[in-house]
Amino acid sequence: MRTKSIKKNKINIVTLGCSKNTYDSEILMGQLAANGKNVAHEEDDGNIVVINTCGFIDNAKEESINTILDFVDRKERGEVDKVFVTGCLSERYKPDLEKEIPDVDQYFGTRELPKLLKALRADYKKELVGERLMTTPQHFAYLKISEGCDRPCSFCAIPLMRGGHKSTPIEDLVTESKKLAAKGVKELILIAQDLTYYGLDIYKKRALADLLKELVKVEGIEWIRLHYLFPAGFPEDVLDVIREEEKICNYIDIPLQHISDPVLKSMRRGTTMAKTNRILNMMREKVPGMAIRTTLIVGYPGETEEDFETLKQWVTDMRFDRLGCFTYSHEENTHAFNLEDDVPEDVKLQRAADIMEIQQRISEEMNAEKVGKQFKVLIDRKEGQFFVGRTEFDSPDVDNEVLIDVDYLKAGDFYNVEVTSATDYDLYAKLV
Numbered sequence: 283m284r285t286k287s288i289k290k291n292k293i294n295i296v297t298l299g300c301s302k303n304t305y306d307s308e309i310l311m312g313q314l315a316a317n318g319k320n321v322a323h324e325e326d327d328g329n330i331v332v333i334n335t336c337g338f339i340d341n342a343k344e345e346s347i348n349t350i351l352d353f354v355d356r357k358e359r360g361e362v363d364k365v366f367v368t369g370c371l372s373e374r375y376k377p378d379l380e381k382e383i384p385d386v387d388q389y390f391g392t393r394e395l396p397k398l399l400k401a402l403r404a405d406y407k408k409e410l411v412g413e414r415l416m417t418t419p420q421h422f423a424y425l426k427i428s429e430g431c432d433r434p435c436s437f438c439a440i441p442l443m444r445g446g447h448k449s450t451p452i453e454d455l456v457t458e459s460k461k462l463a464a465k466g467v468k469e470l471i472l473i474a475q476d477l478t479y480y481g482l483d484i485y486k487k488r489a490l491a492d493l494l495k496e497l498v499k500v501e502g503i504e505w506i507r508l509h510y511l512f513p514a515g516f517p518e519d520v521l522d523v524i525r526e527e528e529k530i531c532n533y534i535d536i537p538l539q540h541i542s543d544p545v546l547k548s549m550r551r552g553t554t555m556a557k558t559n560r561i562l563n564m565m566r567e568k569v570p571g572m573a574i575r576t577t578l579i580v581g582y583p584g585e586t587e588e589d590f591e592t593l594k595q596w597v598t599d600m601r602f603d604r605l606g607c608f609t610y611s612h613e614e615n616t617h618a619f620n621l622e623d624d625v626p627e628d629v630k631l632q633r634a635a636d637i638m639e640i641q642q643r644i645s646e647e648m649n650a651e652k653v654g655k656q657f658k659v660l661i662d663r664k665e666g667q668f669f670v671g672r673t674e675f676d677s678p679d680v681d682n683e684v685l686i687d688v689d690y691l692k693a694g695d696f697y698n699v700e701v702t703s704a705t706d707y708d709l710y711a712k713l714v
């Protein structure tokens with residue numbers, strides 16, 4: 283095998299898992315580029331590969347392991363020279379992975395960026411606040427406002443992989459947002475493990491509303507979207523800022539996981555059905571027309587038929603605009619791992635299917651009500667004959683899309699449209 287000089291190396295970053303991993307990959311790429319490295323995202327011809335893994339639940343872990351094995355095979359075939367692994371799976375299972383898949387050159391945890399950079403013959407440049415190479419379309423970007431989580435949710439392994447909650451100071455986030463706006467970003471998607479916890483560590487108070495009031499001042503940013511809020515200790519002042527600030531999308535993503543009180547108690551969610559409904563009703567009162575997205579878990583240990591009926595009725599009554607549903611995954615070293623995983627897999631899958639069937643009907647009805655109405659749409663891409671965009675009620679990759687059949691629209695631009703027809707998860711529209 284002909285040895286290559288360092289200069290010719292091409293580093294290929296492969297990202298698995300959630301938007302927080304996307305953010306971390308972008309930061310890694312920004313650091314490598316600032317060191318003059320030839321770096322790319324998910325391009326096949328890199329001879330050095332860094333896999334940013336996910337270790338959240340079974341399916342995600344399986345995908346990460348298969349990706350590692352795939353690149354190790356390619357290394358054996360001489361197609362790649364080095365394989366490095368980082369991210370949540372590596373943070374959580376490093377000793378096992380080092381034993382099971384020793385052909386990986388080195389494994390890194392989620393808080394070992396300087397070490398990973400050193401292995402890639404690059405220096406960690408602290409001064410590069412928020413400097414990153416984007417992997418999303420140029421007009422929207424994720425803004426991670428904190429790392430880790432201090433919540434005790436019984437089923438969740440994230441604190442094991444990401445550590446305790448750590449907020450990024452407002453001034454750094456404003457600096458980062460200005461840099462993104464200068465690159466053409468118009469939509470900022472705020473992410474964290476729990477957005478509502480922001481500031482409790484560094485400002486000794488919930489400071490999400492304060493952060494938002496600074497971010498809306500950033501020129502060029504037109505939409506600000508909130509993901510991953512938490513019901514317990516919900517900072518109600520955030521709703522006032524959403525209502526008052528044009529730039530903040532009337533959209534909230536708040537994973538609620540369940541609603542039956544015995545299950546919420548066992549999940550250690552720190553809330554109840556009554557408290558959760560109070561927050562949801564307040565959202566709809568304070569910000570009329572707000573789109574609410576949530577995520578649920580079915581098949582949690584001890585979830586009875588009655589608990590599930592309560593959940594189904596609540597999903598039917600609450601009519602969420604957007605909803606996703608996972609089956610419970612029995613994760614070692616979590617609190618719930620001490621419980622018996624007593625709901626059979628086929629029952630878990632059936633319950634998830636039942637929930638999504640209800641949601642599909644609700645989404646269809648809600649979309650039908652949008653026919654004839656006008657909306658501002660941000661165009662993401664062209665697909666077949668359609669230009670595909672989103673309203674302020676839709677987040678990339680997870681929510682509805684608007685399809686417009688015209689000759690030309692510019693990705694990254696806003697257009698006003700009128701909905702002409704609808705399906706369960708898509709809208710068709712014409713320009714107005």
Ligand code: SF4
Pocket residue numbers: 431432433434435438439440441475476512
């Ligand atoms: S809030 Fe709960 S579910 Fe979310 S990351 Fe923290 S511990 Fe996990």
